[in-house]
Amino acid sequence: MAAGSTPIRGLSQLRFVSLLLVCLVVAAATTPPSFTEDIERKIDTFAKKIMTCRDIVGISMAVVSGNTTLMAKGYGLANRATGQPMTGSTLCGIASLTKAFAATLLTKLLSKSSHSLDSRVRDVLGTDFTFSDCERTRRATIRDLLAHRLGVPSNNYARMQDGLTRKKLASIIRFFDAENEFRNSFVYNNLMYGLATYISEKMGGRSWEDLLQEHIFTPLDMTSTTFTHVANLSRSDIAKPYLKFGTSWKPVSLLLHKYWGELGGSGSILSTAEDMGKWLQFQLGEGPDGTGEVLSRNSLDETHRPVSVIPESASSAQFRKPHCPVSYTSGEYALGWRRGYYRGWPMILHTGTSWGYGGLATLLPDRGLAVYTGITGRDSGYRGRRLLHMYTADLLLGVEPWLNLTTACSFLPDSRKRPRDTLYTVRPMPSPGEYVGTYGNFAFGNLTVAEDKSRLILRYGRLGKWSLAPTGRGDRFKGSAIGLVPLTLPVITFDRDSKGAVQQLQIPKFNPGNPPVFTRRLKESDAPPPQPCADDPASTGSGSGRQCRLACLLFFASVWVMTW
Missing domain, CATH: 3.40.710.10 (DD-peptidase/beta-lactamase superfamily)
Structure with missing residues (x-):
């Protein structure tokens, strides 16, 4: 018996040593070097x-x-x-x-x-x-x-x-x-x-x-x-x-x-x-x-x-x-x-x-x-x-x-062109007074267009101020930043109503996929009321929907108990 037990003991020791070596290898692989x-x-x-x-x-x-x-x-x-x-x-x-x-x-x-x-x-x-x-x-x-x-x-x-x-x-x-x-x-x-x-x-x-x-x-x-x-x-x-x-x-x-x-x-x-x-x-x-x-x-x-x-x-x-x-x-x-x-x-x-x-x-x-x-x-x-x-x-x-x-x-050198101070070709200004006014959007708030020494200035809040330069393409302008925000506006488009009066402006830079439209003299008080959205009983989250589901579960559980 004693002689026959030696190989088993040796095998156990071998497994122990193998396991120890694996642990040491894993530890070595996951322990970062000292910060020298x-x-x-x-x-x-x-x-x-x-x-x-x-x-x-x-x-x-x-x-x-x-x-x-x-x-x-x-x-x-x-x-x-x-x-x-x-x-x-x-x-x-x-x-x-x-x-x-x-x-x-x-x-x-x-x-x-x-x-x-x-x-x-x-x-x-x-x-x-x-x-x-x-x-x-x-x-x-x-x-x-x-x-x-x-x-x-x-x-x-x-x-x-x-x-x-x-x-x-x-x-x-x-x-x-x-x-x-x-x-x-x-x-x-x-x-x-x-x-x-x-x-x-x-x-x-x-x-x-x-x-x-x-x-x-x-x-x-x-x-x-x-x-x-x-x-x-x-x-x-x-x-x-x-x-x-x-x-x-x-x-x-x-x-x-x-x-x-x-x-x-x-x-x-x-x-x-x-x-x-x-x-x-x-x-x-x-x-x-x-x-x-x-x-x-x-x-x-x-x-x-x-x-x-x-x-x-x-x-x-x-x-x-x-x-x-x-x-x-x-x-x-x-x-x-x-x-x-x-x-x-x-x-x-x-x-x-x-x-x-x-x-x-x-x-x-x-x-x-x-x-x-x-x-x-x-x-x-x-x-x-x-x-x-x-x-x-x-x-x-x-x-x-x-x-x-x-x-x-x-590696991946910086190839993008750096922004430059914007210089636009000065073209004849359409009648500046046509564009002057306050324009509003329910999401973006108000901005103003004013005339200053024969040029148009666009202001938006405390941060945005741009000098507008006509592009020579109708009612399209470019905006050169002169305020706190160093942001160029490549395109600003004014739209006219059926009588030819300027009524709206769009700034694609603010949302290229769906540019916000600012309407002349639009007031915050003109905003429509929120869309009525009654809670759907099946909607996720807490509240009435969850209570309804709980009530339904209790009802079916009671029916099952009575029929069983």
């Missing part, structure tokens, strides 16, 4: 190289592993005029990276209420609230808002109108018509995150800014983070946003960001590399919020869960084979986050661009790694940011980077 001075030096060199060829003035960068911020620093300049350097404590606009904060806050508030992400919008805002059609009014949920599933075009420039508060946005959202299928399309829409901001305020009973401070910034010790529409814009620690016109850099007024950010959740946060490192630790399930004070692990995972499929853009297709030796995809949208893969590893990310500010946050959750960059400048197609993140990820993953200081600039 050499790795940091390589990141420094690559970041500085990226700036030289991707139209970037300054970079704010954080690198995170688990519950540790490995580095938080800056490159380039925060202010070209003074030579002030960008540092880890410089405030930079993070643009649409704000959306993840908005989604996290709203998810937190919902978890403490009787509602959920699948509650209908009108269950929170009341039955007086409507979208442009009854299907969306009856069925649209908070998850639909956060995942861009409503099929309503961006209409982003409507944010320039005077008096657009979050409450008013909720009342006029019905005038923005849907152009794509409900829940079967992905149409990115900043206005819907403004609406989500208002929902948070209704649920939390306080301003969105105060709620973020209480529920996210303070628990995560993000002591420097603030908002473009709240901060003292004269602070020296705010990086100046820049855009390039031809070969010249021009600063963008911070007043533009102040007014542009008033809707909150779409893109209004100013933060530092140091604070964003803490935010990324939290998103990885690590850091100061290990107790779940900000959000439970299940709820955090819910914000990361894919909801919508994102059609692949021409730009995104360039970041996979055959154009790119490794795959970098972002084909799904969660709640304030995109989902994809890098080198086969699941990836959570979001981009952002807003008038001279830009951002990119990337998480590899299975490896416990994350990278943030905020930039000032242009960086067309997010290419510089993406390449910097891929290079940094390779170093942290312990693989040989496929990028180097040459391919940092040669």
